[in-house]
Amino acid sequence: MRIIPTIMCQPGMRLGKAIxxxxxxxxxxxxxxxxxxMLRKLSQIGxxxxxxxxxxxxxxxxxxxxxxxxxxxxxNSLGKIFKKxxxxxxFSSIRSTTPMSKLFLNGMSKxxxxxxxxxxxxxxxxxxxxxxxxxxxxxxxxNAINVCIYATKLAMAQGIYERDGLMAIGxxxxxxxxxxxxxxxxxxxKNARLTPNEYLEIQKHVTYGFxxxxxxxxxxFACSTMCSPAS
Numbered sequence: 001m002r003i004i005p006t007i008m009c010q011p012g013m014r015l016g017k018a019i020x021x022x023x024x025x026x027x028x029x030x031x032x033x034x035x036x037x038m039l040r041k042l043s044q045i046g047x048x049x050x051x052x053x054x055x056x057x058x059x060x061x062x063x064x065x066x067x068x069x070x071x072x073x074x075x076n077s078l079g080k081i082f083k084k085x086x087x088x089x090x091f092s093s094i095r096s097t098t099p100m101s102k103l104f105l106n107g108m109s110k111x112x113x114x115x116x117x118x119x120x121x122x123x124x125x126x127x128x129x130x131x132x133x134x135x136x137x138x139x140x141x142x143n144a145i146n147v148c149i150y151a152t153k154l155a156m157a158q159g160i161y162e163r164d165g166l167m168a169i170g171x172x173x174x175x176x177x178x179x180x181x182x183x184x185x186x187x188x189x190k191n192a193r194l195t196p197n198e199y200l201e202i203q204k205h206v207t208y209g210f211x212x213x214x215x216x217x218x219x220x221f222a223c224s225t226m227c228s229p230a231s
Contacts, residue, residue, distance in 0.1 A: 002054045006043050011036045016051035024072040065149050070110040077103040078141040101218025108170050119156055136185050148174035172226030179209025
């Protein structure tokens with residue numbers, strides 16, 4: 001298969017990989033024959049590249065860095081964090097119900113296993129066959145998973161294979177921006193230039209993230225320091 005810009009794809013071509021929504025549902029299935037209307041709609045929703053079947057490259061298999069089930073697991077856990085925390089909620093809202101570590105350790109463990117299984121494979125663009133985010137929750141989840149995959153893969157490339165170290169790095173990357181949940185959405189989405197006070201407020205997301213993670217049982221302290229102002 002080949003990766004081709006959507007605008008260069010022709011009707012009659014077949015998808016080499018399915019296209020997924022942010023929720024992990026199949027939008028366009030594997031081997032579906034593309035039409036002019038489909039290509040136009042895919043471009044309109046922000047799908048800029050497609051995996052396309054090509055008999056000349058049948059022997060080239062492009063694997064996703066992690067399974068879609070693992071991605072969905074992380075997305076679901078991040079979604080729970082996003083929904084339970086808000087600018088007006090206290091930092092203990094999740095701690096009183098489900099420990100944060102239970103939400104993420106299983107999914108992060110699968111990420112490590114799957115990346116180690118393909119440790120010599122390059123990491124392709126992890127959102128290439130996914131619909132771009134349309135709201136802050138989707139953006140938060142998609143960005144967090146991408147950073148987690150790349151950071152963990154880079155750690156392995158540097159020779160770090162000890163599991164505790166990879167877990168701390170991967171979780172820290174996954175949750176590096178979690179404090180932004182406490183920043184008002186209208187401030188994060190502001191298109192105009194930020195005022196000095198607004199910029200200072202956005203900078204607080206690292207402090208919020210550290211406060212959210214530092215006392216969480218099961219979350220390595222090194223993970224929380226990756227979200228701190230000093231990191």
